[in-house]
Amino acid sequence: MADYSHDCPILHVDMDAFYASVALREHPELVDVPVIVGGAQRGVVLSANYLARAFGVRSGMPSTRARRLCPQAVTLSPDYDTFTAVSSSVMETFRQVTPLVEVVSLDEAFLDVRGATRRLGSPLEVAEQLRATIHDEQGITCSVGLAGSVTLAKIGSRRAKPDGVVVVPPSAVTTYLHPLDVGELWGVGEKTQAMLHRLGLVTVGDIAHTPLRTLQRAIGVALGQHLHGLAWGDDRREITPRHGAFEADKSMGANETFGRDTDDREVIVREILRQTTRVTNRMRVAGVAGRTVTLTVRFADFTTITRSRTLPEATDVTQEVYRTATRLYDALGLQRARVRLVGVRVEGLVARTAVHRQLLLGEREHGWSDADRAVDRATLRYGTAMVGPASLLTARP
DNA sequence: TCTGGGGTCCTAGGACCC
DNA sequence: TCTGGGGTCCTAGGACCC
Numbered sequence: 001m002a003d004y005s006h007d008c009p010i011l012h013v014d015m016d017a018f019y020a021s022v023a024l025r026e027h028p029e030l031v032d033v034p035v036i037v038g039g040a041q042r043g044v045v046l047s048a049n050y051l052a053r054a055f056g057v058r059s060g061m062p063s064t065r066a067r068r069l070c071p072q073a074v075t076l077s078p079d080y081d082t083f084t085a086v087s088s089s090v091m092e093t094f095r096q097v098t099p100l101v102e103v104v105s106l107d108e109a110f111l112d113v114r115g116a117t118r119r120l121g122s123p124l125e126v127a128e129q130l131r132a133t134i135h136d137e138q139g140i141t142c143s144v145g146l147a148g149s150v151t152l153a154k155i156g157s158r159r160a161k162p163d164g165v166v167v168v169p170p171s172a173v174t175t176y177l178h179p180l181d182v183g184e185l186w187g188v189g190e191k192t193q194a195m196l197h198r199l200g201l202v203t204v205g206d207i208a209h210t211p212l213r214t215l216q217r218a219i220g221v222a223l224g225q226h227l228h229g230l231a232w233g234d235d236r237r238e239i240t241p242r243h244g245a246f247e248a249d250k251s252m253g254a255n256e257t258f259g260r261d262t263d264d265r266e267v268i269v270r271e272i273l274r275q276t277t278r279v280t281n282r283m284r285v286a287g288v289a290g291r292t293v294t295l296t297v298r299f300a301d302f303t304t305i306t307r308s309r310t311l312p313e314a315t316d317v318t319q320e321v322y323r324t325a326t327r328l329y330d331a332l333g334l335q336r337a338r339v340r341l342v343g344v345r346v347e348g349l350v351a352r353t354a355v356h357r358q359l360l361l362g363e364r365e366h367g368w369s370d371a372d373r374a375v376d377r378a379t380l381r382y383g384t385a386m387v388g389p390a391s392l393l394t395a396r397p
Numbered sequence: 398t399c400t401g402g403g404g405t406c407c408t409a410g411g412a413c414c415c
Numbered sequence: 416t417c418t419g420g421g422g423t424c425c426t427a428g429g430a431c432c433c
Contacts, residue, residue, distance in 0.1 A: 105433045186431095190430090292426095306428070
């Protein structure tokens with residue numbers, strides 16, 4: 001096979017059906033069976049092997065629907081510890097090739113291999129070496145897209161699936177790109193795709209030949225600019241080496257869907273406290289504090305609202321976040337609305353060392369802060385189940 | 398008994414300030 | 416005597432990604 005990859009030093013590596021593939025390592029007896037990795041009663045499909053996909057099962061799909069499509073599938077519950085461990089090993093393999101690794105998620109990364117070709121061969125050869133290594137070491141397959149830019153590499157890997165490689169050389173960019181549906185572009189989801197289709201813009205080529213201003217009027221200034229550029233293969237996004245989340249997070253949040261919808265304030269407020277403790281604990285571990293507290297409430301009909309409040313000072317104190325979130329909840333004045341989910345998020349995160357507490361709130365806050373750190377220490381030693389606010393010790397509904 | 402959980406970014410209006 | 420114009424912050428919602 002001719003190697004056209006010399007001008008394609010950007011690799012997008014994407015594990016094939018990652019969660020399902022990892023889960024199947026632990027269950028070799030299931031390799032010839034449709035397998036779904038997914039949540040419990042009210043969950044969605046996290047991943048499905050290709051046998052299940054043949055029945056139309058897709059990740060993100062409600063589990064109930066997936067079971068209807070493929071009743072004979074075996075459902076496995078996710079084991080995040082294993083997923084995380086496998087992911088770390090894979091990312092480590094990438095870093096043996098180049099330090100320029102941008103981790104997108106557990107199962108995806110961009111690599112800039114410009115600095116590795118002298119040592120390891122053409123980008124295509126590097127890609128094949130990586131695929132072989134991951135297969136040998138982890139027992140799972142991946143697909144790789146190679147191009148001169150991240151967007152094209154990403155499109156390449158999608159079209160390489162499963163277990164393949166696609167090279168998109170610069171000379172082929174427009175001929176490759178223009179026939180594709182607009183939905184293939186990164187940043188075009190369901191809504192934007194539908195909107196563009198309504199306007200008669202079906203392919204990437206249609207976007208390319210639409211005046212920028214027209215495009216921007218339809219879908220907004222920023223997105224219009226972005227897509228118009230991409231349609232001509234103009235993508236200047238650089239790879240920024242990142243080890244994944246947790247490095248410079250701008251916000252941290254937690255939410256969980258109730259097993260059953262509820263209108264019981266006591267249950268809801270207890271859940272707000274539970275989510276708050278999860279968030280603030282993670283914040284303190286990461287050494288960050290934040291000023292804006294956002295409460296999310298999703299109702300039984302799936303409509304979702306948010307309410308936020310910005311505090312005078314950044315905080316990582318559980319009680320402060322909890323009190324703010326609870327006030328936001330009570331200000332909604334809900335009567336008998338059935339609530340499906342509540343969530344708490346803290347935004348505007350900064351390093352805790354950068355926060356100058358003015359102690360406006362007095363000694364009492366100091367007390368709470370000390371209490372938090374005691375809980376954190378205990379949590380570290382005994383696990384989350386053992387320590388927490390007394391009001392969480394009651395069983396959840 | 399359809400529809401998770403973790404995030405990021407953009408838009409738009411109003412307040413507020415100069 | 417008709418009343419600008421920007422910039423920044425805050426809030427709410429929405430689209431998108433994995």
